[in-house]
Amino acid sequence: MVINNRQQEILEILFNKKDVITSDKLCSAINVSSRTVRNDIKEINKTFKDKGINISSQKGKGYRLNIEDIELFNKLIKKKVNNLESDYLTKEERYNFIIFILLKNNLENTEYITQIELADSLYISISSLKNDLKIVKEKLEKYKLSIAKVSNKGIMLDGEEEYIRYYINKQLQKSQLFKQTFNSIYQNKVSSISKDDISIIIRENIIKFKLRLTDVSYKNLMNCIQICILRKLYNKKIQYQREYMDKIKNESSSYISEKICSDIKDRFDILLIESDIVFITKHILSSNTIVKSKYEILSMLNTQDLMNYKLVEEIINAIDINFGVNLDSDDILKDFLVSHIKGAINRAKYNIKVENEMLNNIKSNYPFSFGMGILANDIIKKNIGIRLCEDDVGFLSLHLEASMRRLEINKERKVKKVIIICSTGAGTSLLLKVKLQKQFGNQLIIVDTIPWYEFDEKLLSVLDFVISTMKLDSINKDRIVYVKNLLDEEEIQNIKSKINDVQSSEISLDKRFKEDLFFMNSNITNKSEAIKFMTDKLVDRGYINSEIQREFFKREEISSTEIGDLVAIPHTMHSDIKESFICVLILKKSILWDKKQVQIVILIGMANHEQKEWKLSLEKLYRNIVDIQTTTKLIKSSDFNDFINYIKYII
Incomplete structure (x- = not known):
């Protein structure tokens, strides 16, 4: 047996006292009841039985620690403390x-x-x-x-009862211990209708009404109905406004809920009231359904699904225009978005809570995709008049990121013909060739390896591009990828861009930072002041206009740009930004941005014509800057040169 922290504290108090201490004083010292002290002392004496360590009780006086061997006591206590972590709750x-x-x-x-x-x-x-x-x-x-x-x-x-029910359902999904406890309570209180009985009724009705739920949504619906039945026993009712209930009951899903509740009454004589039916309907409305293809949607003539499909096509078109990312060929994305948007709109429409536990990771790891998710949200707001919550925008962003990965894989199947130009000898040329073949496999056909003096512009007519270890005098610079003898990550990305037919700018990320957009030691006290200060400077210097300035504030209202470790990265992409920029503000003291403290603000404006480059650049910046040791060093920068030297090192 291992003693806990409180029992350790009792031993230390008694050991330091070296005399009798009253029960009241001991209870006061560790802020517990006398019963707890008695139980702890009983456990201590049991733990150290036959070890010459004992706490005795003297009637009317208190407790005394008795130690026969002080060296053994010190040794045992140290061992118990060292072993504490394994049996102690975090x-x-x-x-x-x-x-x-x-x-x-x-x-x-x-x-x-x-x-x-x-x-x-x-x-x-x-x-x-x-x-x-x-x-x-x-x-x-x-x-x-x-x-x-x-x-x-x-x-x-x-x-409120509705929120308590939602939280019970959440814990049923999250905690196995709570799930076991809930099932035990349900079985003891509700003997007439089992979980299997509920499952049969649900299955019959979703088949009848042609509702195709995912496995998770099916289980959650079952939980939802069990919760309604159990809460009924204690007369726990949800209070809805009459107008709100009528609105929900007009939804087609209400027919399913009413039939499920009617079957429960007919078969098991359990009457779920109107507010229970509304609660169940809201759950069905917000559920994720099994994805239908475009052809299924068209054949079923489902008006809502057709509207959502047109909405998805508008989103994909807007992403192409604003981000330069063409996802139109990805039918998998379209089918998944139609299904997800349907549930997301209902969740927003009826204020149904959804939690995306991956949200912070999505915003940090996929900022470009999250930006596309925000654009999608704007289009949904324009068409439907409803704005999705940030958690649902995160889920949308994952679908968009997955689509880009799928399309990237498809592009990687393209085979490119190249030659290698190397000036450092046959051995190095061979090593580079082996590395390229290992890295890119059958994506590259290496036609030949030649010295620089054999290079002729005419070769480019039969090649896709050239890989060279030295600068070449060529009018087709965009068809030449320069590498070192040993491929690094940036060079590999450049070659991938050529394979995928993506034009990659030679401007490195550190070149985006400008001394005239670097500010230090500001006494700014909140987020709005920080953004206004920085965007005012950008307007004064001609980088942005007042419309773009408002875009930065609008973007922040939709979703906070804090990323942790004292950093916030407000950013926007706009057709009126002619030259991309990065503006930096280092504050004297950290400020509360939204939920986290921020001391470095990196504000980014992206030009539309450079949109393809910015996905990798933005992700690279997020990935490398989120580290408290890194931000601490950046905060301590003495001037712009000091700052940029460290930035070059980390990115």
């Missing part, structure tokens, strides 16, 4: 446990739990529990829930 595990207890009590209709009981179950002090509760409250606030005090007796989960 902070995150404690937060999840508190949430679990609060939800479990809510499901069982338990009025409250005292903080002392909760602290005892976690083996922590009251003061530690109070700190944990602050974090738990923040986590619950995202779901419009809170922790309420019950007449100074204890605490309980609090919030």
